[in-house]
Amino acid sequence: RKYNVAILGATGAVGSRLIDQLAKSTIPVNHLELLASKKSAGKPLQFKGHTIKVQEATPDSFNNIDLVLSSPSSDVARKLLPEAVKRGATCVDNSSAFRYDTNVPLVVPECNADALKLHHGIVANPNCSTTQMMAALEPVRKAFGLKSIIVSTYQAASGAGGAALKEFFRQAQEYLDHKPMEHNILPVGSQPKHYPLAFNLIPQIDRFFSNGYSREEWKMIHETKKIMLGDMNAPQIKVNATCVRVPVPIAHGETVYFKVADKSATADKIKELEKNAPGVTLLDDPAHQVYPMPHYAEGHRDTFVGRIRPDLEHDDIFDMWVVADNLLKGAAWNTVENGEELVKRGLVRVPKDYYVKPGVNHQA
Numbered sequence: 001r002k003y004n005v006a007i008l009g010a011t012g013a014v015g016s017r018l019i020d021q022l023a024k025s026t027i028p029v030n031h032l033e034l035l036a037s038k039k040s041a042g043k044p045l046q047f048k049g050h051t052i053k054v055q056e057a058t059p060d061s062f063n064n065i066d067l068v069l070s071s072p073s074s075d076v077a078r079k080l081l082p083e084a085v086k087r088g089a090t091c092v093d094n095s096s097a098f099r100y101d102t103n104v105p106l107v108v109p110e111c112n113a114d115a116l117k118l119h120h121g122i123v124a125n126p127n128c129s130t131t132q133m134m135a136a137l138e139p140v141r142k143a144f145g146l147k148s149i150i151v152s153t154y155q156a157a158s159g160a161g162g163a164a165l166k167e168f169f170r171q172a173q174e175y176l177d178h179k180p181m182e183h184n185i186l187p188v189g190s191q192p193k194h195y196p197l198a199f200n201l202i203p204q205i206d207r208f209f210s211n212g213y214s215r216e217e218w219k220m221i222h223e224t225k226k227i228m229l230g231d232m233n234a235p236q237i238k239v240n241a242t243c244v245r246v247p248v249p250i251a252h253g254e255t256v257y258f259k260v261a262d263k264s265a266t267a268d269k270i271k272e273l274e275k276n277a278p279g280v281t282l283l284d285d286p287a288h289q290v291y292p293m294p295h296y297a298e299g300h301r302d303t304f305v306g307r308i309r310p311d312l313e314h315d316d317i318f319d320m321w322v323v324a325d326n327l328l329k330g331a332a333w334n335t336v337e338n339g340e341e342l343v344k345r346g347l348v349r350v351p352k353d354y355y356v357k358p359g360v361n362h363q364a
C-alpha cells in the first residue's frame with residue numbers, strides 16, 4: 001500500500017527536515033502535500049527531485065490524506081489536526097498541543113513504540129530534550145530499572161526557532177565587532193526581558209511556573225513519566241531537570257545522573273547496552289578523548305552517548321553525557337520514525353472512536 005502524505009508546517013526549520021527525512025524513509029509515498037500558512041502558499045519546494053508547491057493549510061487540505069507529519073505552532077495543530085482526523089488522516093504531531101492528553105500516545109519508537117496502537121488519530125512527538133534522553137535511558141531502564149533521573153541540559157539556539165538562531169548568529173558577529181548585542185527574542189519572545197545568548201548561558205527555557213521550574217523542565221519531568229511508565233504523574237521514577245540555553249546553533253547536550261534499581265549494574269554493562277541500542281551511537285573512550293559533541297551530532301539521526309561512569313560514592317548511580325540533533329532526533333526524524341512504525345504496524349487508520357477534541361489535559 002502507498003500513502004497520501006501531508007507535511008503541515010512544511011516551510012519551517014523542522015518542516016524542511018521533515019521533507020528530507022520523509023524522502024529518506026521507508027514510508028511508501030503515493031502523493032505528498034506540503035502545507036503551511038497563507039503567506040508561504042505557492043513557494044516551490046523539492047521532494048525526491050520533484051517540485052511541489054506549498055499550499056495554504058485549511059481543513060479541506062486533508063480530504064484525501066492518509067498520514068499527516070506535523071510541525072506547526074501548537075495553536076495551528078489544535079485547530080487543524082482534529083479536522084485532519086475527522087477526514088480520516090492519522091497524524092504525528094511535533095507540537096506540544098496534544099502531548100499531555102490521555103487519548104494521545106507520546107512516542108519515542110526506541111522506547112515505547114507499542115503505545116502507538118493506542119492512538120485515536122493523533123500520535124504526539126515529545127519535546128526535543130526529552131526525546132534524546134529517552135533513547136539513551138530506555139536500554140538501562142529495561143535491563144536494570146530506573147529509580148531516579150537528574151538531568152541538566154545544554155540546549156542549542158535552534159530549539160527556540162529560526163528567528164532565535166538568526167539572532168544568536170548576529171549577536172556573535174556584534175560581539176566580535178565590539179558592538180552592543182541586540183537581544184529581542186531569547187529566552188522567550190513573549191516574556192518582558194530578553195538577554196543575549198552569544199558568549200553567554202541562559203538558565204531559562206520557556207516561561208516559569210510559580211514553583212520556580214520552567215515549562216521546559218516541567219516537560220522533561222512529565223514526558224519522561226508518560227513515555228516510560230504510561231502516566232505523566234507516575235511516582236515510580238523520580239525526575240528532576242534544569243534546562244539551560246547555550247551558545248550552540250544545533251544539537252542539545254545533556255548530563256544525565258541516574259539511579260538504577262538493580263545493583264548488579266556496572267558502567268561496562270551499561271556501555272555494552274548502549275553499544276547495541278537502536279538509534280544510539282556510543283562514543284565513549286575518554287583515554288583517547290572520544291565523546292559526543294553537538295558539532296559532530298548535527299545532521300545525524302542517532303542519539304550519541306558517552307562519558308558513562310559510576311558515581312564515586314554510590315554503586316547504583318551513574319552519569320552519562322547525551323547529545324543529539326534537536327531538529328532531527330528531537331523533531332523531524334522522530335516524527336518520521338513514528339510514521340514508519342505506524343506503517344509497519346498497519347496503524348495508519350483512524351478508528352471509529354477517533355479523537356477530535358482535547359480529553360484530559362494535565363498541562364499546567
Ligand code: 2RA
Binds near residue numbers: 127129159160205216
Ligand atoms: C527548545 N525544547 O529547545 C525547545 C524546543 N522544542 O527551546
